[in-house]
Amino acid sequence: MTTNLPPSASSQDASKPLWRATLMRPETMTLVLLVAAIIVGSLLSRFFDSLSFILESATYYSEFSIVALVLTLVIISGEIDLSPAAMMALSACLFGSAFQAGVPIGLAMVISIVSGVVMGAFNGFMVLWLRLPSLMVTIGTLTMYRGLAQILAGDRSISKFPTWFVGVDYRELYGVPIPVLIFIFASIVLAVVLGTTILGRQIYQIGTSEVAARYAGIKVRRIKFMLFVSMGVVSAICGLIATSRLASVRYDLASGGELQMVLIVMLGGTYIFGGRGTILGTFIASWLLVIIATGMTVADIPVTYQLTVMGLLLIVSIISTNLIYSRNQA
Amino acid sequence: MFKRLTQLGLSLGLAVAGAAVAHAADKVSIVYIPKNTGNPYFDSLEKGFQDGCAKLGCTFDAQAPATADATSQIPFITAQTQRGVSVIAISPNSPDALNQVLDRARERGILVLAVNGDLVGNLQHRDAGILPVDFTKTGPGQVELLGSEIGYKGDIAILSATTDAPDQNTWIAAMKDVLAHNPKYAKMKLLTIAYGDDDPQKSTTEMEALIQKYPTLKGVISPTTVGVAAAAQVIETAGKAKQITLTGLGTPNQMRPFIKDGTVHAIQLWSPYNEGLLTAYFAVGVKSGAIKNSPGTTFEVPGLGTVTIGPDHIINTQAELTTFDESNIDKYNF
Numbered sequence: 001m002t003t004n005l006p007p008s009a010s011s012q013d014a015s016k017p018l019w020r021a022t023l024m025r026p027e028t029m030t031l032v033l034l035v036a037a038i039i040v041g042s043l044l045s046r047f048f049d050s051l052s053f054i055l056e057s058a059t060y061y062s063e064f065s066i067v068a069l070v071l072t073l074v075i076i077s078g079e080i081d082l083s084p085a086a087m088m089a090l091s092a093c094l095f096g097s098a099f100q101a102g103v104p105i106g107l108a109m110v111i112s113i114v115s116g117v118v119m120g121a122f123n124g125f126m127v128l129w130l131r132l133p134s135l136m137v138t139i140g141t142l143t144m145y146r147g148l149a150q151i152l153a154g155d156r157s158i159s160k161f162p163t164w165f166v167g168v169d170y171r172e173l174y175g176v177p178i179p180v181l182i183f184i185f186a187s188i189v190l191a192v193v194l195g196t197t198i199l200g201r202q203i204y205q206i207g208t209s210e211v212a213a214r215y216a217g218i219k220v221r222r223i224k225f226m227l228f229v230s231m232g233v234v235s236a237i238c239g240l241i242a243t244s245r246l247a248s249v250r251y252d253l254a255s256g257g258e259l260q261m262v263l264i265v266m267l268g269g270t271y272i273f274g275g276r277g278t279i280l281g282t283f284i285a286s287w288l289l290v291i292i293a294t295g296m297t298v299a300d301i302p303v304t305y306q307l308t309v310m311g312l313l314l315i316v317s318i319i320s321t322n323l324i325y326s327r328n329q330a
Numbered sequence: 331m332f333k334r335l336t337q338l339g340l341s342l343g344l345a346v347a348g349a350a351v352a353h354a355a356d357k358v359s360i361v362y363i364p365k366n367t368g369n370p371y372f373d374s375l376e377k378g379f380q381d382g383c384a385k386l387g388c389t390f391d392a393q394a395p396a397t398a399d400a401t402s403q404i405p406f407i408t409a410q411t412q413r414g415v416s417v418i419a420i421s422p423n424s425p426d427a428l429n430q431v432l433d434r435a436r437e438r439g440i441l442v443l444a445v446n447g448d449l450v451g452n453l454q455h456r457d458a459g460i461l462p463v464d465f466t467k468t469g470p471g472q473v474e475l476l477g478s479e480i481g482y483k484g485d486i487a488i489l490s491a492t493t494d495a496p497d498q499n500t501w502i503a504a505m506k507d508v509l510a511h512n513p514k515y516a517k518m519k520l521l522t523i524a525y526g527d528d529d530p531q532k533s534t535t536e537m538e539a540l541i542q543k544y545p546t547l548k549g550v551i552s553p554t555t556v557g558v559a560a561a562a563q564v565i566e567t568a569g570k571a572k573q574i575t576l577t578g579l580g581t582p583n584q585m586r587p588f589i590k591d592g593t594v595h596a597i598q599l600w601s602p603y604n605e606g607l608l609t610a611y612f613a614v615g616v617k618s619g620a621i622k623n624s625p626g627t628t629f630e631v632p633g634l635g636t637v638t639i640g641p642d643h644i645i646n647t648q649a650e651l652t653t654f655d656e657s658n659i660d661k662y663n664f
Binding site: 056159300304306 | 391401405412426427493494
């Protein structure tokens with residue numbers, strides 16, 4: 001987890017020719033897979049090549065993709081958060097229950113976002129002040145938040161939201177559904193933060209060597225706490241998007257989503273032990289997942305094969321990421 | 331370099347796809363989306379579709395999600411809409427999460443049929459509902475069967491599918507209603523409802539928990555094929571057949587060993603095969619204009635006789651449940 005290497009892959013590649021440095025980046029692998037997936041998708045079914053269809057399908061994955069962007073920062077900083085899908089469910093159930101109890105819908109949305117802050121802060125507190133490993137803490141809270149959601153909402157679904165709130169995925173701007181726009185916008189903002197700001201450099205440094213970062217005067221605990229709280233907030237926002245898309249909320253909203261989020265981040269070439277990774281990689285990986293799932297579904301490929309392909313892909317990406325990073329070290 | 335490669339790849343892909351565009355077939359194309367994969371009940375339903383389409387000359391395909399989550403069918407509906415099929419027949423996993431995506435399919439001229447379970451409370455989001463039997467009689471029918479076996483007396487429980495499953499919830503509501511209001515069942519006490527999520531493993535665990543938690547349990551109704559088979563296995567393994575009477579909705583093939591060895595005395599069901607067959611005839615009839623999709627219309631299905639479209643565009647494949655026991659189970663194969 002702690003190595004003495006420079007913070008990002010790019011700085012040590014300066015001596016090599018540009019094309020080689022580009023080729024040796026893990027995002028390149030993801031991009032190649034994406035191109036291959038688009039070609040295969042087109043070959044598999046003549047119904048695949050439709051931008052509006054792909055964008056519509058992308059809305060089904062956009063919530064996980066948006067959370068994966070923030071998760072990328074968390075993983076680069078050397079931590080992990082497996083509770084976001086459960087946070088989506090609990091915050092959405094709080095929203096639904098509050099709305100059903102007669103709270104104005106705007107206030108109910110505020111309640112859900114605040115609950116995200118609280119849940120994220122709780123994760124952060126356990127990890128940073130009680131010094132427990134984030135993997136254990138968030139496995140615990142993933143079960144706890146989901147359990148609380150079930151206690152709160154019971155076994156039924158909450159629906160009958162006002163029409164203006166329902167169907168965010170069918171609202172479009174320049175032909176792009178709103179959730180996909182939010183994903184693209186968030187990608188740009190976070191890429192700028194991570195790639196060009198001091199905060200971004202500090203996040204890489206923390207993940208590369210936390211001890212060194214602390215000696216360099218970086219406020220490690222404050223930055224990590226902020227990242228955990230951001231996870232809570234973005235999960236709550238995505239919980240609301242999912243509620244609007246489905247026009248109903250249930251305690252099992254986004255169940256199993258945490259694995260898909262981690263899958264996206266890993267596919268994008270982010271190093272699971274921290275210190276390396278980019279928003280661009282996560283961005284490309286999100287589209288890769290959309291293209292593969294959509295392409296195989298529209299080609300009527302049975303779902304069992306789809307799961308196998310996803311698993312294979314993850315293994316390929318982990319091997320290639322590790323290979324590329326170890327090459328770069330040599 | 332990579333940009334150029336990407337462009338090359340894209341244009342290559344588009345060119346190939348363009349070449350592959352074939353003439354739209356004039357045949358009616360039906361796709362059926364069951365709740366999930368690995369549920370033998372739906373295999374029989376699909377067989378009905380296949381035999382119907384073989385006679386009528388329509389094309390048929392079935393596409394199932396891996397799990398029976400409320401949202402798992404959504405990408406499949408979108409994909410089939412994109413494929414431009416003429417009919418989407420679906421056994422919905424949720425009564426409300428599918429509304430918007432089904433509306434979108436209907437806007438594009440696709441006939442949307444709820445099969446084997448309806449969009450309870452959201453009927454305006456599908457064109458018709460093809461149900462196996464008169465669902466208002468299913469819950470009471472199950473209670474009567476169990477009651478007759480346990481002498482209309484004792485503690486009972488229900489092992490259902492998912493908490494959101496619209497058809498199971500309809501039947502359970504009717505069961506609660508007759509238990510509360512019909513004096514015949516006054517001495518039968520419903521202790522709890524467990525949910526096995528139509529997953530064999532979870533159903534097994536839930537059934538084991540029921541036996542542990544309620545030592546006075548005399549009867550269990552499991553109105554789902556996955557649940558009743560798992561529950562029968564638990565009772566057989568635990569050796570509780572004399573103490574606990576199990577009934578429910580099960581397929582004859584799945585339940586045959588348990589009925590033969592006395593673990594279970596009787597189960598009920600309808601013929602999912604007939605549902606598939608009827609849906610194929612109805613879909614092709616509506617698409618070709620031969621059947622007008624409005625309440626009161628009647629049409630003929632070979633082997634099923636005259637079928638009537640009821641209020642709310644609900645079509646019942648048969649009137650009463652069929653009871654399968656030692657005496658007749660060998661006559662059925664599904």
